[in-house]
Amino acid sequence: MKLIAITSCPTGIAHTYMAADALQKAAAALGLRLKVETQGAMGIENILTARDIAQADLVLIASDTDIEQKERFLGCPQRVVSLEAVLLDASAVLKAAIAHVAA
Secondary structure, eight states, rough: EEEEEEEOOSOHHHHHHHHHHOOOOOOHHHEEEEEEEEEEEEEESSSOOHHHHHHOOOOEEEESSOTTTTTTTTSOOOEOOOHHHHHHHHHHHHHHHHHHOOO
């Protein structure tokens, strides 16, 4: 299963990057392929390509604000979660995302 994620917080500083790191560590522990785009104070980093998006089984949006360029994900299976949920238990968020895809 291939997941892509976007993390973004209102100030775009710490929580954006902490959530990205938590998701990457949890994905590795679960044996999932995951690429994370961050939308922080430095702009969009590690941008998801059209190929990344087309190959993804699910787009996970971990954000407490509107993400930029969200039209790229129209028609893609999506799950939106809060940054708090990711920071509290990224593994549970990913397991729920997998269940969402399987449903």
